[in-house]
Amino acid sequence: MTELNLILLGPPGAGKGTQAERLVEDFGLPYIATGNLLRQAVRDETELGLKAKEYMDRGDLVPDDLIIAMILEFLESQDTTNGFILDGFPRTERQAEALDEELEKRGRSLTTALLIEADKDTVVERLSGRRVCVKGQHNFHMTFDPPKHPERCDVDGSRLVQRDDDKPEVIQNRLEQYQQKTEPLIEYYERKSILRRIDGSREADKVSDQIRATLASLKFEEQV
Numbered sequence: 001m002t003e004l005n006l007i008l009l010g011p012p013g014a015g016k017g018t019q020a021e022r023l024v025e026d027f028g029l030p031y032i033a034t035g036n037l038l039r040q041a042v043r044d045e046t047e048l049g050l051k052a053k054e055y056m057d058r059g060d061l062v063p064d065d066l067i068i069a070m071i072l073e074f075l076e077s078q079d080t081t082n083g084f085i086l087d088g089f090p091r092t093e094r095q096a097e098a099l100d101e102e103l104e105k106r107g108r109s110l111t112t113a114l115l116i117e118a119d120k121d122t123v124v125e126r127l128s129g130r131r132v133c134v135k136g137q138h139n140f141h142m143t144f145d146p147p148k149h150p151e152r153c154d155v156d157g158s159r160l161v162q163r164d165d166d167k168p169e170v171i172q173n174r175l176e177q178y179q180q181k182t183e184p185l186i187e188y189y190e191r192k193s194i195l196r197r198i199d200g201s202r203e204a205d206k207v208s209d210q211i212r213a214t215l216a217s218l219k220f221e222e223q224v
């Protein structure tokens with residue numbers, strides 16, 4: 001396999017961000033977090049960014065083809081000889097089809113869709129344990145990285161709070177939304193035989209080991 005063109009999928013709290021960082025380190029691939037890409041383009045007032053801003057100012061969703069154009073523009077500005085990592089897009093089957101078409105026009109295709117999974121209890125424990133201080137945004141975790149005092153920041157002594165997004169009832173809702181939206185996308189990549197499931201409920205090192213082994217076996221399959 002000459003290219004690793006990867007898509008990252010997974011529910012909030014499955015550790016997708018951590019694994020994305022490690023993939024970037026391990027493989028030196030350009031990493032595209034679509035949300036950041038969009039914000040950056042708007043901030044830099046690029047041609048596509050200005051177009052996107054028109055939609056956003058009207059309170060409309062930025063159309064798929066505009067997002068895909070941004071992704072392609074970014075890819076063309078980077079060295080993607082060895083591949084790339086795409087995170088946050090596509091989110092629907094329609095977007096996935098459109099992306100495939102555009103890649104195909106450029107003689108490329110996705111190599112693998114990595115689905116980092118974790119069961120509901122794990123995700124709720126990870127997310128609901130997070131605390132942030134009201135002052136300097138220092139992060140803690142009540143189980144995995146507890147502060148010395150349960151309600152105070154170790155660094156500046158300010159109060160620790162839980163983000164609204166991390167409240168159990170909100171997490172439940174985020175997970176349901178994720179599942180509804182992503183299920184058809186997972187099936188789409190399964191049909192294309194490029195979906196690989198990764199057990200994200202284990203500790204981060206074990207998860208990266210599984211990802212490395214999965215990608216290595218893909219290279220092996222191609223050589224045979």
Ligand SMILES: [Zn+2]
Nearest residue numbers: 133136138153
């Ligand atoms: Zn603090």
